Amino acid sequence: MNLQQQQSVLTIAMLAAFADGAKDDTEREEIRRIAQSLAAEGNMPDLPRLYQDVLLRRTSLESAAAALQDPTHRQLAYEMAVCVCDVDGRQTPTEREFLAHLKQTLQLGSAATDAFDQEEQALLNALDGATATTATKPGLPVPVPAAVPSGPSAAAVQRDAELDKSILNYALLNGALELLPQSWASMAIIPLQIKMVHAIGLAHGVELDRGHAKEFIAAAGVGMASQYVEQFGRKLLGGLLGKVAGKTLGNIGQAATGMAFSFATTYALGQVAKRYYAGGRVMSTAMLRESFQDMLGPAKQLQTEYLPQIRQKAATLDAGQIMSMVRGA
Numbered sequence: 439m440n441l442q443q444q445q446s447v448l449t450i451a452m453l454a455a456f457a458d459g460a461k462d463d464t465e466r467e468e469i470r471r472i473a474q475s476l477a478a479e480g481n482m483p484d485l486p487r488l489y490q491d492v493l494l495r496r497t498s499l500e501s502a503a504a505a506l507q508d509p510t511h512r513q514l515a516y517e518m519a520v521c522v523c524d525v526d527g528r529q530t531p532t533e534r535e536f537l538a539h540l541k542q543t544l545q546l547g548s549a550a551t552d553a554f555d556q557e558e559q560a561l562l563n564a565l566d567g568a569t570a571t572t573a574t575k576p577g578l579p580v581p582v583p584a585a586v587p588s589g590p591s592a593a594a595v596q597r598d599a600e601l602d603k604s605i606l607n608y609a610l611l612n613g614a615l616e617l618l619p620q621s622w623a624s625m626a627i628i629p630l631q632i633k634m635v636h637a638i639g640l641a642h643g644v645e646l647d648r649g650h651a652k653e654f655i656a657a658a659g660v661g662m663a664s665q666y667v668e669q670f671g672r673k674l675l676g677g678l679l680g681k682v683a684g685k686t687l688g689n690i691g692q693a694a695t696g697m698a699f700s701f702a703t704t705y706a707l708g709q710v711a712k713r714y715y716a717g718g719r720v721m722s723t724a725m726l727r728e729s730f731q732d733m734l735g736p737a738k739q740l741q742t743e744y745l746p747q748i749r750q751k752a753a754t755l756d757a758g759q760i761m762s763m764v765r766g767a
Contacts, residue, residue, distance in 0.1 A: 445488055446505040447515045450540065452492040453499055454519035457536035503543045512544040517554050521625050524562060554620075560761060561625055598712070601641055605708030608634040609737070610744060611763070613701035614752035623755075627700055629764050631655060634704070635711045642715035657723050658710055658730040701741040701748065706733035 491497040506512045519540055523533040541551065612627045635651040646654075710729045714721050721729070741748075 446502040449502040454522040609705035612704040613748040617752035638711045702737035705737040
């Protein structure tokens with residue numbers, strides 16, 4: 439993909455992020471920050487202007503689609519837009535209308551999109567079946583939902599050690615999801631982050647429903663739709679979309695940038711959640727966001743150490759395993 443095609447795909451993802459008409463200033467500010475961050479990498483020019491074009495409606499779906507002549511590029515743009523629209527759960531009528539118009543504009547028939555749509559619906563069904571009381575961590579025992587006395591007791595030390603293992607496991611898993619060729623695989627990242635936060639709260643004797651876990655993630659400054667936009671943008675900038683060539687990602691080592699983003703975001707979020715619930719939930723929103731940003735740097739450095747484990751996990755993941763993890767089975 440050339441730069442113009444990359445910009446077109448990212449433009450369509452941003453248009454999808456705003457398709458529901460919600461005037462969320464926090465989300466818009468997060469996407470603006472992402473645009474500046476991606477532009478700073480020097481691989482794509484004028485991303486802040488691209489964001490402004492979308493926000494101020496100086497561009498259109500039709501003009502973005504016109505730059506995508508390759509059928510695989512058009513299908514990729516559609517799949518990314520669906521993922522962004524699904525970030526908050528089931529699509530709104532406005533989002534469904536946007537996606538239908540997008541499919542028509544991209545001239546995609548059912549033969550091109552049926553397989554993806556079926557996998558996407560299967561994942562959404564798995565999300566619907568994941569109840570708030572399910573706190574199973576992938577590959578690790580569930581922490582005992584009982585209050586632990588303050589101070590360096592043996593029980594507190596053991597609990598923290600188990601939570602550290604769980605957080606790392608979630609980070610490894612979400613880093614591995616970045617390496618899979620299926621666009622919908624990235625949709626599992628945020629649900630797994632929600633399950634991680636729920637499990638951490640439960641370990642400290644705090645019952646959370648799905649809505650509260652999502653609110654905590656947003657309070658820490660991790661935007662939902664913006665997180666997907668950043669994943670897509672980094673993959674595009676890094677030339678990681680081997681699927682565009684009709685192949686799976688052949689060189690996993692090339693995916694370090696996007697993988698580091700998902701690994702680091704998940705790891706930092708888990709550590710902040712652990713501090714928050716251990717401290718009696720007294721941190722302000724500003725403090726939560728500051729703590730999250732402070733953790734991101736060390737988390738990105740930690741990703742390099744665990745690169746072999748991320749690669750190994752990616753090589754063994756399949757659709758059924760991902761669905762089970764989201765359900766908590």
